[in-house]
Amino acid sequence: MTTQELYERIAHPTLLLDEAKCKRNIANMAAHARASGVRFRPHFKTHQSAKVGEWIRAEGVTSIAASSLRMAAYFADAGWDDILVAFPANWREIDLINSLASRIRLGLIVESRETVRFLGSHLQHPVDIWLDVDTGYHRTGIDWQAKDEAVGLAGQISASPMMRLRGMLTHSGQSYKSHNHAEIKAVYDESVGRFNSLRDHLAATGFTGLEVSLGDTPSCVTVQDLSAVEEVRPGNFVYFDWMQVVISTCTADEVAVALACPVVTKNAERNQIVVYGGGVHLSKDTFVDLKGRATFGAVCLPTDSGWSDPFEDTYVVSLSQEHGVLQVAPEDFDRIAIGSLVCILPVHSCMTADLMKTVVTLNGEELSMLHLEAL
């Protein structure tokens, strides 16, 4: 089906994927990692789709990251045999850990002696272990300055026949507070410096050859030379989103997904337009744009081959369960008609894709994603 035929058919919120933009994003990131000579281990939590995974495999990628063990199982079923679960090892899924470890090269991340002890007594197959290190984001991981703690953990890990200490890992999520490449670079440099300090200490106490794995899309995309680390794990780059545009990681033209939403009401007094497309579609994630406005997404119009550039001063100002409220610049008000569609670039494509469960290419192909059972 053509893109025009697809737009004619769309009756409810539909997550569109521009396959060409997505493939270009993949090729760019793969080339960038190759140029730096680092392993490219893309995080698949953004797309969660076996088909998009195939596009990535076509770039020569063989190792990936997932954000849950069940996501890892889905991609193992899709033929991936080197998967790092970049979420703290969850004791309660030990059966799934063992089943995955029996069939693929599985990587786990740990930060506590309790978890290492648990794994040591429950693992039935060898796994790679990465030390989760907090280099400044303060979500998980041992503090990069807690060197004795790191040495203690490394020793405990190395004492287990089922655990191979592979390296150290972080997600420098603080890069999302940046607004330009220099600020992102500063976060990257700080993380690398902290990693190196800890790596040197571990090496001096006998734990040599440890790799460093770094994960945030802003750093991985914009830092020119990534060779200070062994591995990069960006995920969001595959689709990008409005947040990445705001912090200068990508241009609006590189955002590969947009939520097509029917327009249902208009209010000329408030210069607001309501679309069918709310928090259950876009997610309630919000971000402050360069003009200081808290937004839930940028607004574009459908075109014959995809969607337009986003409006400058028309944006998603609030969301209810099914309602999206657009704050509309007066000059744009008449350009958006009841019964037509707008295309919203989501603030956070990982969340939107997870909510929508299916992406639809611009020629109408539906790409299925990971589906989770309740128990």
Add this chain to the structure above:
Amino acid sequence: MTTQELYERIAHPTLLLDEAKCKRNIANMAAHARASGVRFRPHFKTHQSAKVGEWIRAEGVTSIAASSLRMAAYFADAGWDDILVAFPANWREIDLINSLASRIRLGLIVESRETVRFLGSHLQHPVDIWLDVDTGYHRTGIDWQAKDEAVGLAGQISASPMMRLRGMLTHSGQSYKSHNHAEIKAVYDESVGRFNSLRDHLAATGFTGLEVSLGDTPSCVTVQDLSAVEEVRPGNFVYFDWMQVVISTCTADEVAVALACPVVTKNAERNQIVVYGGGVHLSKDTFVDLKGRATFGAVCLPTDSGWSDPFEDTYVVSLSQEHGVLQVAPEDFDRIAIGSLVCILPVHSCMTADLMKTVVTLNGEELSMLHLEAL
């Protein structure tokens, strides 16, 4: 399976439903509506489950509300034949509107001449039409003071053989800014007063017998005498959530759903604990609690028959895609162990239920919910 057996089995985020609490919530709201002599048209967007719908039917309910036409189709398939879609009529789903109108008593809401004109020329079967009136929430609806506009719309609607002007409707979402019953009552009274003013004007111009339908859970649950309106459409009451506790609509003990989450890391320096349960499970909806803290949920512990009262000063302080970060009072820190479960009362149960797609009763029964196809 017993609740203890269920908890032993839970390995990943799982949305638990306390069936007894849910049925009590349903019985209480049904009795409250009966006592006021108003029609009880529960909004099914919170639970989206045919099974929970059956519990509601057992209270004698025969008319319901849905937040989308596809949700209405799901419940029509489940035997409901009087459904109001409490979302602005969406032109692009006219085929679904006609298909539903051919088999059930379908209600639609409108606020613009364009939409009435569109419906007038495309409807193939009769539908009930409700005027969407803005009594103060400022999301959708014509302003309650725009009396000439209302008369014009009423005339346009009445001129169509396929549209029966049934009444006026609002969602007084501003009640969620309240903190006690008196404030909620003031919102209700204001809405009713504004409705009556518009109703009187419409009656004086020949549009008599119009009903008023009011929808927010805070008003419908806490206002003692609802008889000023003809119909109430609460939805959230079926599960309640932490937001409703904060604004005094219910007690914590009445919240019927909790997200069971495995504990994965602890950080004693920050008094933070990370659980497996993030924005893709709870949603990124947040609410400021009575102590002025922006929270994503209240934290309880599993018990033999459900979950405990929530901790006073331990709460969900932030969410990533899969991570939930608990800010933990020092005295609670040792009560939450890695590998154990916590039960989180979500800030907004409608969003959490929608994300989780399945609720699991405390004896392990999985209740399926509406599942949407992409195109």
